[in-house]
Amino acid sequence: MPAPQAVPIPTLRRLPRYYQFLSRLQGAGHDQVSAAHMAEVLGVHHTQVRKDLAMTGCQGRPKTGHRVADLMRAIEGFLHWDNQSEAFLVGVGSLGTALLNYRGFERAGARIVAAFDADPRKAGTSVGDVPILPIEKLRDLGRRMHISIGILTVPPESAQATADLMVAAGIRAIWNLAPVTLEVPPDVIVENLEIFASFALLLRRLADSPVEAEAEVHPGL
């Protein structure tokens, strides 16, 4: 077994941005791209881009750069976006609906095969081609279908209970979109979408920006 090459988390975060940029390039008809160009547009150091891309195992050619399509395939493979895992989504409120509607999601490596909601009026309907089932079916269906990914989009109050249910259904990785710290068994993976962290960064950057800082020093002027 090869040493489990440690992947820096920042690299993992940047790769989807590279991918998104590449798909735009592709849409615009380009089929070659240099690391320097990507670095420029995305505001990342060019050596950084090279290192990140190197992690995916892709190879560029001196003088011409990388082939866009090759690069995209390399990233897909590296992020496991190719072998399409199946996922359940729980909580068909506006956030859940937004994710279900989001076509581009399939491209990101997972296919939502069913959604669940506690509201019995929602059961039996569907969003796009994803059926909405009563929450009571989650446990059995999860076990039967060997689903390993759960997307949690319920309100904060029911987040923990939902996580417990997912665990009981045999789900091994929870993508948590509720702003709550979940408690799960040690072998279950939880990845939180830190939405407030992102907003906090925005506020801080705004407060630190020259114009705003000025306003703070001379309030009311």
Next chain:
Amino acid sequence: MPAPQAVPIPTLRRLPRYYQFLSRLQGAGHDQVSAAHMAEVLGVHHTQVRKDLAMTGCQGRPKTGHRVADLMRAIEGFLHWDNQSEAFLVGVGSLGTALLNYRGFERAGARIVAAFDADPRKAGTSVGDVPILPIEKLRDLGRRMHISIGILTVPPESAQATADLMVAAGIRAIWNLAPVTLEVPPDVIVENLEIFASFALLLRRLADSPVEAEAEVHPGL
């Protein structure tokens, strides 16, 4: 002017989690907490927690720890969650609606005062107590009200055009929830909610987990 004390970005990301945890503690009736306890529950090194908290300027007492309420106030102040900036939201689809409905948002330092949508049928209605206006009014109203924060929740195709509009409206910081790299003037701040980055981390962690790794080595067994 004091040297603009550099705040590590990871610290900024962690503070909202601390805050969320503290508000739960408070709800449960606790009013003291130790850094060690927070570290334990949130899975962060205890020295890290102390350093992060120290940045907010709070002070704990040996033997007893920190007062929960003080800590929350310190974080609020540090993240500028107290002086409630006003924000516009553009794109009242399911994601926009989710944000508008999300009560807890006010606590995170911004008040959405108006929402805009290109669909004329939505204009005139409202979500919660936020009025939805036609996109044509964005420019003037933004300038008139001196709005500095724009929340962008339109589909990827119209993201860039929306960003341009926000800039024209005098908005200085854009919170971008569309998976697109925006191009804006250098003095405009863009903070992207990297939703796919988060999901990519989940997939990678799942693929690296012992059970899954096993499956990969002996496929089909």
Next chain:
DNA sequence: TAGATTGTTAATCGATTAACAATC
């Protein structure tokens, strides 16, 4: 060939962790 670009190895920088002194 000359030049642009890749990819790697070394140096720097910043964040995390460890050790410890201060204090209630």
Next chain:
DNA sequence: TAGATTGTTAATCGATTAACAATC
């Protein structure tokens, strides 16, 4: 007082940036 906890200073670790060799 003794012990728990804070807060700070020093050591480590990992990611970023710089320098450079390889190659089409």
